[in-house]
Amino acid sequence: MRPSVRPAAATAPAAVAPPARTYAQVPDAGFDAWVRGFRKRALGQGVSGATFDAAFARAGFIPDSIALDRNQAEFVKPLSEYMATAASDERVATGRAMLVQFGGLLDRIEAKYGVDRQVVLAVWGMESNFGRRRGAVPLISTLATLAYEGRRGRFFEGQLVAALQILQRGDTTPANMTGSWAGAMGHTQFMPTSYAAYAVDFTGDGRRDIWSDDPSDALASTAAYLAHFGWTKGQPWGVEVRLPVGFDYSLSAHSVSRTTADWAALGVVGTGGRAVAGQGSASLITPTGAGGPAFLVFKNYDAISRYNNAEAYIIGVGHLGDRIAGAGPLVHPFVAGERSLKRAERVELQQRLTAAGFGTGGADGKIGPASRRAIRAYQARLGLPQDGYASLTLLERLR
Numbered sequence: 171m172r173p174s175v176r177p178a179a180a181t182a183p184a185a186v187a188p189p190a191r192t193y194a195q196v197p198d199a200g201f202d203a204w205v206r207g208f209r210k211r212a213l214g215q216g217v218s219g220a221t222f223d224a225a226f227a228r229a230g231f232i233p234d235s236i237a238l239d240r241n242q243a244e245f246v247k248p249l250s251e252y253m254a255t256a257a258s259d260e261r262v263a264t265g266r267a268m269l270v271q272f273g274g275l276l277d278r279i280e281a282k283y284g285v286d287r288q289v290v291l292a293v294w295g296m297e298s299n300f301g302r303r304r305g306a307v308p309l310i311s312t313l314a315t316l317a318y319e320g321r322r323g324r325f326f327e328g329q330l331v332a333a334l335q336i337l338q339r340g341d342t343t344p345a346n347m348t349g350s351w352a353g354a355m356g357h358t359q360f361m362p363t364s365y366a367a368y369a370v371d372f373t374g375d376g377r378r379d380i381w382s383d384d385p386s387d388a389l390a391s392t393a394a395y396l397a398h399f400g401w402t403k404g405q406p407w408g409v410e411v412r413l414p415v416g417f418d419y420s421l422s423a424h425s426v427s428r429t430t431a432d433w434a435a436l437g438v439v440g441t442g443g444r445a446v447a448g449q450g451s452a453s454l455i456t457p458t459g460a461g462g463p464a465f466l467v468f469k470n471y472d473a474i475s476r477y478n479n480a481e482a483y484i485i486g487v488g489h490l491g492d493r494i495a496g497a498g499p500l501v502h503p504f505v506a507g508e509r510s511l512k513r514a515e516r517v518e519l520q521q522r523l524t525a526a527g528f529g530t531g532g533a534d535g536k537i538g539p540a541s542r543r544a545i546r547a548y549q550a551r552l553g554l555p556q557d558g559y560a561s562l563t564l565l566e567r568l569r
Contacts, residue, residue: 193307195230204318221338229311235351236319244512250504256486257493265291265494283393284403292491293392297359305349313353329353332362341377356380357388368395399476407488408467409446411438419557427451441501459559463502522568
């Protein structure tokens with residue numbers, strides 16, 4: 171469900187959708203031989219022969235899965251564009267309609283797991299557009315293909331074993347077990363190992379069915395997952411705030427934690443001008459630097475991050491949930507066109523900073539404390555807000 175178990179940890183949302191694929195199965199003698207060898211390993215992990223044979227009766231080699239896995243370009247989309255989609259008027263309206271349609275179900279889920287309903291709906295909206303895009307790739311075939319291909323064979327073989335164990339439990343059938351090319355499944359896109367650990371049978375029919383048109387088990391499983399990772403009911407994920415003139419942007423880091431009273435003493439207040447209500451400790455983040463919105467984020471931000479650690483995703487879920495619950499758009503818009511840098515651009519930024527006399531301690535593409543200090547020193551020379559943000563605007567200025 172999250173970058174640690176998904177095949178690739180996205181540091182920024184995709185800029186373009188992958189090309190249309192057929193996911194056709196084609197004959198491949200090497201794949202068939204691999205399946206025969208894998209059968210012994212699967213049975214050694216408790217998968218029955220009958221389960222294995224039924225799962226692979228119609229499974230086959232899917233070249234498109236390998237093509238996608240090998241060619242995951244590092245796309246980065248401007249956060250302003252990403253958020254315009256994540257919390258679009260249409261998606262907000264749909265989420266509010268779902269809030270009414272599934273009100274009774276969400277009441278029960280919230281009562282059992284203590285996770286606010288709007289956040290569960292926001293994850294559903296972000297992951298599959300409220301169930302409209304659950305993925306139609308046969309899971310056994312694509313996971314077996316990727317395990318056979320070998321680039322990340324151990325990871326995908328582990329997911330494949332977990333998928334077979336799901337089938338053995340009777341939660342679904344091979345024909346109904348579909349999802350993305352990389353193995354994410356159902357309304358809220360669980361990977362098989364995450365499903366095994368956290369999915370729940372909320373309907374009480376003996377199956378944890380996240381694939382059904384009925385989203386009950388999927389939504390409850392999402393709530394169970396967030397609850398496991400520390401969701402606190404009623405606490406915001408984050409609150410948009412206003413910063414004072416001359417604010418020390420070195421405090422803008424997820425690693426810096428203060429009470430809301432401490433932040434208020436520093437002039438950090440809500441967009442309405444009042445101190446943010448006490449919600450425990452909070453960190454200040456400025457996702458697009460000093461020119462964009464700022465947020466105080468709380469522990470529930472971290473709970474969402476366990477689902478997907480990309481900052482854009484976390485903010486997208488949080489803000490979409492707020493909008494579904496009735497809040498308006500952000501007061502301070504994101505900087506138009508600003509986006510996270512690609513790795514090659516981060517390396518170039520470090521090289522150019524070093525050449526300009528602001529040493530970054532190396533050019534490895536990782537923007538750590540040394541790079542942020544160099545950025546702040548460069549910004550200070552130019553009389554800019556010293557936010558330490560590795561922005562596209564900053565790179566273009568150095569060029």
